[in-house]
Amino acid sequence: MLEFDVGSAKNGIPELPGFFLRPGNIPIYGDENKQNDVLSLSNALYSITNWKLNSQERQKLELIYQSQPANTRLDSFGIFPSRSRGIRLAVMGFNSPEQVKDYLQSTDWHGDGSKVQKTIKSLQDRTQIARYGINVDVRKDGLGQELGLTTMVKQRYTNDKRYWLDDTDLWDSFLDALKQEKCVLKDKLLALKGWMSKPEMNFSKSGCFVILRGIHHIKLVISEGHVSKVKAYVFMVLIAI
Known part of the structure; x- marks a missing residue:
């Protein structure tokens, strides 16, 4: 999977996209003794840029x-060749703020896990969240202090035929809850609400298609103990019928 930044290139030079690998149908759950899989996937990503894992990176990846926790999974491994060296790991499936805090403490993350827990509880008081995920950067000198907190209002399973089908009001209460975050722009929230739509029929010479638009997940970037950015990951799917 590739991730592109939409915007003008720096100094006229386009940046390389982010490269991501996802285990897909063979998820890497906790407590399954798959350290070798974790290191193999990380080495494969680093080979794109001729980087090599050092001993500290290996130790952090294994840790x-x-x-x-057994109910969580490593959802993706990513690198950004045009940014600083490091591997971004997405760990998904946390079911409580306490579980997130305990996990961060066990990984020797240098940020304040209690503030992450407080952020989650604050959201819980305002809206309903099905599951949480975190994004951490493994670097040469340890774990990055900036943390991505992924929020899912719906459990999505890869093999579910209704994976992309959402109710149009699925995210409404969550988007309303985000209004209290200082870094969030209200016009952006309105645009997000407008993006979500019911299935739309589209007819063309090549046949009939259904267009689905919605929000996959929203990530809160926590830096220096507070939410500094909020990113929405939207989708548009075209299905031939």
Whole structure:
């Protein structure tokens, strides 16, 4: 999977996209003794840029995996060749603020886990969240202090035929809850609400298609103990019928 930044290139030079690998149908759950899989996937990503894992990176990758609760999974491995060296890991499936805090402490993350827990509880008081995930950066000198907190208002399963089908009001209460975050722009929230739509029929010479638009997940970036950015990951799916 590739991730592109939409915007003008720096100094006229386009940046390389982010490269991500996802285990897909063979998820890497905690407590399954899959350290070798974690290291193999990380090495594969680093080979794109001719980087090599050092001993500290290996130790951190193993610690992150070994600390995972059994109900969580490593959802993706990513690198950004045009940014600083490091591997971004997405750990998904946390079901409580306490579980997130305990996990961060067990990985020796240098940020304040209690503030992350407080952020989650504050959201819980305002809206309903099905599951949480976190994004951490494994670097040469340890774990990055900036943390991505992924929120899912719906459990999505890869093999579910209704994976992309959402109610149009699925995210309404969550988007309303985000209004209290200082970094969030209200016009952006309105645009997000307008993006979600019911299935739309589209007819063309090549046949009939259904267009689905919605929000996959929303990530809160926690830096220096507070929410500094909020990112929405939207989708548009075209299905031939």
